[in-house]
Amino acid sequence: MSAPIVRIEDVTKRFREVVAVDRVSLAIRPNEFFALLGPSGCGKTTLLRMLAGFEPLSAGRIVIDGEDMAGVVPNRRPVNMVFQSYAVFPHMTVAENVAYGLKVSRVPRPQIGPRVAGALAMVRLEGFEGRRPEQLSGGQRQRVAIARALMLEPEVLLLDEPTSSLDVSVQAEILNLLVQLRLARGLTYLFVSHNLAVIGHMCSQVAIMKAGAIVEQVPTAALRSGALADPYSRQLLKSSEGYDRATAAALVSYD
Ligand SMILES: Nc1ncnc2c1ncn2[C@@H]1O[C@H](COP(=O)(O)OP(=O)(O)O)[C@@H](O)[C@H]1O
Ligand SMILES: [Mg+2]
Numbered sequence: 380m381s382a383p384i385v386r387i388e389d390v391t392k393r394f395r396e397v398v399a400v401d402r403v404s405l406a407i408r409p410n411e412f413f414a415l416l417g418p419s420g421c422g423k424t425t426l427l428r429m430l431a432g433f434e435p436l437s438a439g440r441i442v443i444d445g446e447d448m449a450g451v452v453p454n455r456r457p458v459n460m461v462f463q464s465y466a467v468f469p470h471m472t473v474a475e476n477v478a479y480g481l482k483v484s485r486v487p488r489p490q491i492g493p494r495v496a497g498a499l500a501m502v503r504l505e506g507f508e509g510r511r512p513e514q515l516s517g518g519q520r521q522r523v524a525i526a527r528a529l530m531l532e533p534e535v536l537l538l539d540e541p542t543s544s545l546d547v548s549v550q551a552e553i554l555n556l557l558v559q560l561r562l563a564r565g566l567t568y569l570f571v572s573h574n575l576a577v578i579g580h581m582c583s584q585v586a587i588m589k590a591g592a593i594v595e596q597v598p599t600a601a602l603r604s605g606a607l608a609d610p611y612s613r614q615l616l617k618s619s620e621g622y623d624r625a626t627a628a629a630l631v632s633y634d
Pocket of ligand 2: 539
């Protein structure tokens with residue numbers, strides 16, 4: 380088995396008296412489609428933000444690709460994040476949104492156009508270069524956000540409930556696109572979701588989080604078979620609506 384590309388070692392994050400992330404350790408292997416599942420407020424977004432470099436750690440260590448990320452600024456990390464509420468810049472066109480990271484990183488101008496065109500083709504938004512976000516559907520906006528996240532060629536994509544603001548029909552389209560991109564570009568995904576159908580179908584490993592801590596990490600097959608050791612994970616599985624077969628049927632399998 381290959382060495383982990385992401386190692387989260389005993390990471391804690393405190394916001395004053397709130398312990399948002401509590402001594403979390405996880406190892407994610409290259410090309411893995413790794414899911415983080417847990418109720419609202421359990422620390423999922425905070426963990427992703429620390430990986431992306433937006434939030435300093437209170438304790439612990441994050442190693443990506445063999446390098447300790449302490450003191451490494453966000454745009455120097457081999458990761459990028461896609462947010463739930465498609466965080467595109469409203470005053471910029473599609474092409475300007477996608478080019479943003481390249482400009483910030485001072486990529487020479489002549490290289491920018493072709494790379495933007497390539498990224499838009501990848502998310503099937505050719506011809507939308509000049510549109511503004513308000514002229515796009517939710518699914519199209521999220522595709523702009525995905526193209527933008529991939530521009531700096533991250534090795535790891537952090538996906539924070541990337542489809543939960545979208546209609547069910549568009550969710551499957553975006554998820555299938557993510558599967559194709561992962562395979563085509565050899566990406567590793569850390570995917571936060573509440574949707575068990577999506578996690579069970581698309582991810583290979585799932586870590587279940589409660590009140591800042593990981594209670595259990597299992598292959599996603601365990602979600603289907605119910606082979607969960609921790610009482611909290613069993614409860615979570617039981618209390619959720621279970622598998623939505625229609626959603627699952629619209630998704631391409633991860634392998
Ligand atoms: N900037 C912040 N300041 C204070 N508390 C925060 C901040 N960000 C998150 N929290 C708290 O940390 C906990 C985890 O939040 P979050 O990571 O957003 O959870 P999740 O993404 O799982 O819903 C919550 O109690 C939240 O209120
Ligand atoms: Mg969150």
